[in-house]
Amino acid sequence: MNSQNRRWLLIGSLLVVGGALLTLVFTSFTGALVYFYTPSEIKAKGNELQGRKVRIGGMVQEGSLLREPGSQKMRFMVVDNSERLPVQYEGMTPDLFREGQGVIVEGVWRSGETFQAATILAKHSEDYVPVKMSEEGIAKARESMLKSLR
Numbered sequence: 001m002n003s004q005n006r007r008w009l010l011i012g013s014l015l016v017v018g019g020a021l022l023t024l025v026f027t028s029f030t031g032a033l034v035y036f037y038t039p040s041e042i043k044a045k046g047n048e049l050q051g052r053k054v055r056i057g058g059m060v061q062e063g064s065l066l067r068e069p070g071s072q073k074m075r076f077m078v079v080d081n082s083e084r085l086p087v088q089y090e091g092m093t094p095d096l097f098r099e100g101q102g103v104i105v106e107g108v109w110r111s112g113e114t115f116q117a118a119t120i121l122a123k124h125s126e127d128y129v130p131v132k133m134s135e136e137g138i139a140k141a142r143e144s145m146l147k148s149l150r
Contacts, residue, residue, distance in 0.1 A: 096122035
């Protein structure tokens with residue numbers, strides 16, 4: 001085998017191995033992705049998502065949080081602008097989790113049933129202002145931030 005044939009064989013082998021590696025990487029990422037849906041989207045795509053691991057995001061409806069005494073079990077409603085979805089969860093909750101706050105729950109969707117959450121992630125505002133900061137301090141901080149953007 002001459003040197004030119006070896007070179008083409010090496011290039012072809014590298015392309016095959018590289019393609020196989022890329023395929024493995026992309027298929028492993030696809031299996032690990034968990035998509036975020038609102039209660040309205042869940043109601044619209046119910047059968048499509050059957051048995052899949054999903055994340056549902058919305059607000060914890062005021063007055064819907066019911067904790068079972070003596071256990072870590074709880075039920076609540078996740079709402080968006082038009083739909084609400086019953087959720088059941090057992091376990092520790094994040095400190096920011098409460099009624100009227102944003103929440104993301106993760107679990108396996110079973111159409112027509114209460115959503116069984118395996119994980120709860122509390123959402124919070126992106127705006128951080130220390131509790132003791134005065135109005136004057138807030139104005140100075142805002143002005144300083146705007147100067148840095150110019």
